[in-house]
Structure formats: C-alpha cells, structure tokens
Amino acid sequence: MLSKNPITTSLFDLFKVGPGPSSSHTIGPMKASYNFLHQLNTLPIEIAQKGKQIQIHLYGSLSATGKGHGTDRAIVGGLLGWQPHTCDPKALNGLMKVQEDKYSIVFQGIAILISATSLTYHKGKTDFPHPNTMILQLLDEAGNVLFEGEYYSVGGGFIQQKGQPPEGSTDRQPAYPYSTMEQLKVHLKTNGLALAQLMIQNEQALTGLPEKEILRKIDQIQDFMHKAVKRGIRAKGILPGSIRLQRKAPVLYERAKQHASATDSFLSFMNAYCLAASEENAAGSIVVTAPTSGASGVFPGLTYLMKYHFHYSPQKMRDGMLAAAAIGFLVKHNASISGAEMGCMGEIGTASAMGAAMLTYAAGGSIEAVEAAAEIGIEHHLGMTCDPIGGYVQIPCIERNAMGAAKAYNAYLLAMTVEPGMQKISFDSVIKVMRATGRDMSKKYKETSEAGLALSVTEC
Template identity: 65%
Template sequence: MPASPIITSVFDLFKVGPGPSSSHTIGPMKAAFDFRERVARLPADVQQPADGIHVHLYGSLSATGKGHGTDRAVVAGLLGWQPETTDPVALLALLRDPAVTYPVPVGSQTLFVGPQHIHFERKRYASPYANTMVLRLTTGEQVCYEEEYYSIGGGFIIRKGEPETNPDTVAVPYPYASMTELKAQLAQHSLTLDTLMMTNEMAITGRTRAEVNTRIDQLLEFMHKAVRRGLRQTGVLPGTIKLSRKAPILFKQAKGMSHTSDSFLLFLNAYCLAASEENAAGGIVVTAPTSGASGVIPGLTYLAKQHFHYDRATLRAGLLAAAAVGFLVKHNASISGAEMGCMGEIGTASAMGAAFLTRCAQPTGNINAIEAAAEIGIEHHLGMTCDPIGGYVQIPCIERNAMGAIKAYNAFLLATSGAASFQKISLDAVIKVMKATGRDMSTKYKETSEAGLALSATEC
C-alpha cells in the first residue's frame, strides 16, 4: 500500500468558478472566504478592537494579480461569495470605482475593505509555495489575528499549519500514488480503470454511483456551456491588450469548410478558443485542471459529443481517465503555473485530454494505451514557460489551449497506433522530469510576466 495515497476528489480537480485564473481568482476567493469564516468565530475580545482588514499578496499573486483579478477575488471572498455561485458580471464590477469600499462583518461591527487594503508585495516572502497570501485583522499597526494561505494551482489552497491532504481522513478501497501502483491495483483486483476510479470516488465523497454520474454530467454541461457562450460572443476581451475574440470567426469558417479535411481541426480550435476566451473574460468555467487550461478538456469533450457522438457513459468514463492523470501530476509534481510554468497547466491538460480520448475510443480502456497517451502529452510540453503578456490570461494562454488540444489528439493517435507497448518512457518517469524541470526553471518564466513573451509586446 502506498504511504500517501491519492484521495483527491474528481470534483476538487474539476471545479466550477469564474475566470480568468484558478490560482489567482478561485484560490484567493476561497482563502478570503475561509478567513472571513474564521474571523467570525473569534472571541469578542479579539474582534472588538479591530479596525481594519489587510491582505498581502506575494509571488505571482503579486506580480500578475492585477491582470488576473486577484484583488476582486479577495474582496468577493471577504463578502462571502463562493466560486461556483459567483455572478461573473458582479465580480467584474468589484473595485471598478477605487473610492468604493465593501462591508465585512466582524462580530458586532462592520469593517470596510477597498483597494487600499490589498497590498501587492514585490519583496520576496519566505514560503514553501510560490503563491502566498497573508490576511490580517488589525488594530492600527497591531495585528490582532492573521492567517497565511498558499494557492497551489487549480483552485486548491492550503492554510499554513495544515497538511495539503490528510490520508487518515479517508480510506480508499484501491489506494495508489503513482501509475505503477494504479496499474498494480488494476491487475491485482482484475478491475477496469472506470471501476477503480468510481469506487474510490464514492469512498472519498460519500456519494452514490448515480450521484457521482449526475455530478460528472453537470460538469460536462458547465464545460459545454462555456464553449457555446464563447462561440456566440464577439468583441474585445477585458484588459489593456484589447484582444479580439476569434472563436466565432473560426467556428463560422469551420462550418463553411465542413466537407474539407481541415474542418476537423478548425472545429476543435474554435471550441477550445471559445472556452478559453470565456475564461479570459471572467466567465464561469471548469478548472481542467486549472482555469488557465480550461479550454483543452471542454473543447475535446465538446468535439467528442458533437462530432464523435459518444454517449454519456463514454464521456463520463473518459473524464474519469483524465482525472486519474490529473491526480498523478498534482500528487507528484504540480499543476500550478507559478510552480511548473505552463507545462503544469497546458501540459497536464493535454495529457488529461489524451487520456480522455484514448479511453473514449476503447470499450473498456486499455491502461497501457492511456498511460502512453498521457506520457506523450506531457513529454511534448516539457519546459513550456508561463509568460502572460500584461498578466492577463490571454496571450499566449488562449491559443495555447487550442495547441494543447491538438497535441492531445495526436498523442491519442500515437498511443493507439498499436505501438503503446513500445513506449520507453513511463508516465511516472515523465512526471518526475516535469517536477525537476519546474524546479530548475527561472521564476521569470513562472507566471510573473518578467520575461519571455510577456516582454515581447508593448500594450497599446
């Protein structure tokens, strides 16, 4: 039995929330909400003297937080908003007027939070994670109470002093922490990947099989709504780049070329751009595994449904296979752009997409082919930087979603060509390489907008 088995739920990996960034928007919103809840439980003698709430952002939360809307997300969390139920229009309206402040109840009094209470710290902060935020309840210059949080990618947060996961809280029937261990469980118990993933998910969440399936269907619908909205929306995305949406144009071209060999790629590009442009606009998307990569899986699943006509059961099985790959990367490396660069986001999404396609194409799912597809997907994203222009999740992020999906499709083709057994590099091995590459990569290329493409264009 592995010492630290994966006990992440499918519904923690795939989360519904507003764009443009899971680590900069969803994570900080959850952290601020948690802080609000903890402050509400403080003794009156701690609450009463307080006269201010201050939020200090470090790492790429500071470097690119403005472009990612981190300040708005923090205010939303302090107001008691939750990612899945947030109105994206209302979220975009927060802090639009710098003179407006927002009420936060603290015991019997109300404190007000505005732009002056959110501090984008440029100095380095001693922390085990790249994205750190410190929230303080203050009386003048004195700190009455504080909490430190780490946004580790995909909307996952850790509060200082608490473990990321506690294996003792859940006993999964089929524990694994690597692909090698996962395959051993499948062989030992004569299981399909579908059965193992579903059984573990029911144990982790306490949901029935029918409830898990219903929630997966809902996630797919959230993804496909983002695609459909993005295919209809025109105009310019928010921010100073003034980037025009392309998805509707590509979709129109694809329909006009439906009888040509290129239409397949045009449709896939249009679907991925559509969801990714919705994310960039602050719309509701699904982290897959992050918001910055929320165009890859939605685009591929929309293609699989609309063009390949897979039924619901097949799409669910494919999404479980994608989740298995996402779990392995998150558990053994990272899905955070601030930790791994874009290979942690688009690279992981591409690998997950390749696993999804491979499982959907096979009646029961060949685990060796699924592993090979995922390995190829990561292998050909190794070293990819995260260097967003202006700190916005737009250039190169939107097109990278489409490119990641195309690579996922090709990885699926390579893995199902009958040569999966010839694959020399295992998924476990490439994830180790991914982790080492991310560790060695300069912080300038990890979501800080300090180098690379971020410096190649002058905003106008």
C-alpha cells in the same frame, strides 16, 4: 522520488466550477478570503470588537500578475461572503473598478471598510512554502495584528492554510490506494477492474456518494464546460484588459461551418471550441478547472468534439473523464499543476495529458495505451513557460489551449497506433522529469510576466 502517500483528492476538487480568469489567482484567493471571513466570525468577541482594519499582503505571482488576473476583486468577493461556484461573475467583475471603491466587510456585527489601499503587492524573493502566498490580517486601531491567516494558492483553485491540513484532505481512504501509475496498474491487474470502475469505487470511498450521484455530477461538470463553449462561440467584442484582444472564437466557428466537408474540419471546430471556452475564462465568466482555469479551454474543446462530432455515448464520455482524472491526480500529487511552480507545462501540459488519456480510454484503449498517451502529452510540453502578456490570461494562453488540445489528439493517435510496449518512457518517469524541470526553471518564466512573451509587446 515520487510521493508514497496515497491520492485522496476527489474528482470534484480537480474539476471545479468557478469564475475566470485564473484558478490560482481568482478561485484560490476567493476561497482563502472566504475562509478568513469564516474564521473572523468565530473569533472571541472581545478580540473581534477591537478590529478596525483588514490588510491583505500578496506575494509571488499573486503580486506580480494579481491585478491582471483579478486577484483583488476575488479577495473582496470572498470577504463579502461570495464563493466561486455560486458567485455572479458579472457582479464579481464589477468589483474594484477604481481606486476609490470601498466595501463593507461584516463579521459578528462589526463592519470594516476595505479598498484598494487594503492590498499590498510585495515584490522580490520570498521564502514561503509556495510562490502564491497571501496573508490576511485583522488589525486594531494602532495597526497591531489581532488575527491573521497565511494561505497558499497551490494551483487549480486548491488552497492550503499554514498550520492546517491541505484542502481536500480526509481521514477516509480510497478503496484502491495508489500514488503512482505503476501502483494503479497493479490494482487493475490484480483485481480485474477497468480503470473507470476503480476510479468510481475510490470516489465512493472518499466522498461517500453513491455511483449514480457521482455520474450525475460528472454530467453536470461536462454541462458547465459545454455552456462555456456555447457562450463563447456566440460572444463577440473585446476581452477585458489593456491588451484589448478581440475574441476570435465566433469567426473560427463560422469558418469551420463553411468548410465542414473538408477532411480536417474537425480540427477547425475543435480550435473554435477551445478558444470559445478559453475566451470565456479570460472574460471572467464561469468555467471548469481542468485542471486549472488557465487550461480550461482544452477539455471543453475535446469533450464538445467527442459529443457533437464523434457522437460518443454519455457513458463513454464519463469513462473518459474518469481516466483523465487519474492522470490529473498523479501530476498534482507528484509534481504540480501550478503555473507558479511548473510554468505552463503544469497547466496546459497536464490538461493535454489528461485529454489524451480521455480520448484513448473512451476509444477503448488499454491502461497501457492510456499511460502512453498521457506520457506523450506531458513529454511534449516539458519546459513550457508561463509568460502571460500584461498578466492577463490571454496571450499566449488562449491559443495555447487550442494547441494543447491538438497535442492531446495527436498523443491519442500515436498511443493507439503503436504497441504500448514500444513506449520506452513511463508516465511515472516523465512526472519526475516534469517536477525537476519546474524546479530548475527560472521564476521569471513561472506566471510572473517578467520574461518571454510577456516582454514582447509594449502596452499603450
């Protein structure tokens, strides 16, 4: 069964700006620890003054691959009062370099030192509501818990605190409530609306922002994506981590320019752009979740291609992003965009489906064609594992972004070439299959680095 509750997620919660390399392991934990700091500042002073220690407990893939993903420094950054969309990525990458590093966490005039020993990485099966669970505790001198927050990093940088409404929940209701693709299509037909119009009106209802501001913010999101591409095609050297992976994007870009007259040159450029943004993510630079950081190379590659090679107008680009958001919302609402729940089909698979929808709608495709493109994008990522070597968002993640973009492009071509009625599988159906596949997949293949390609390389 798909969810019956209407989607109330904002476009700007789905597309978030923040530091790499992982929205679940970096952006989510930073937001959670920042929230915990805020709650410490609101504790009754008689409780706060008893605080002598802060302890952080990590479970699931936050424990299994947290160090490779930078979860420790993200948590410290949040406790220092940093936020993903404003933090300095260089300063963030400088945290927790050695075991002896200590940081003073200040709340209500009280200072507590934390270090690597403040974090505990728990192994084994847990019964928490989500695999990516973190518990932050304020302890007294004897080690008794004075206050704690239990958080779940549910994918794409979204967090949920135990006992609290899900992040982004609101009492506001969308102008055209829907929870399935079928309901979305009924709204469009009944009200004579274009998909982009419906998405804008829903965003206005949910956020209270005027249309002009929404469009400005969409342009700003694209600008962040394209800045990541531009940085990535210039940057050279070795990516952080023990794999010592060499950046490839600058070489690919130069070779693409040398063969610019070839019939398939746009694919060479697209590969370079996808790798450029994805390598920036792996380096811990600022990227945009689309819908996650691990998949943050797919969209920049496609949108950069659309803007600088296909010369789409700004409005066409915005409309495409709105169509993509509709698809991302449906997956997040009815399955998951979390690698810890769905494997990489939840990340690259969703990004590919969103990209296919964007290309199709920007090219003038109908809602039926958009649905077909998105369905094809998901269908051909079903069962894809998330098995990063060493817990780093590098192998196979970086190249997988380029492959996801290529599949998105082909899904768009397929959807625009045949009559939509010839497509036998609906988008709602493939989301049900996606959710069931993620549920049945072994946890070893869901972001834990315990199987698959993660075991194919012996690190020195």
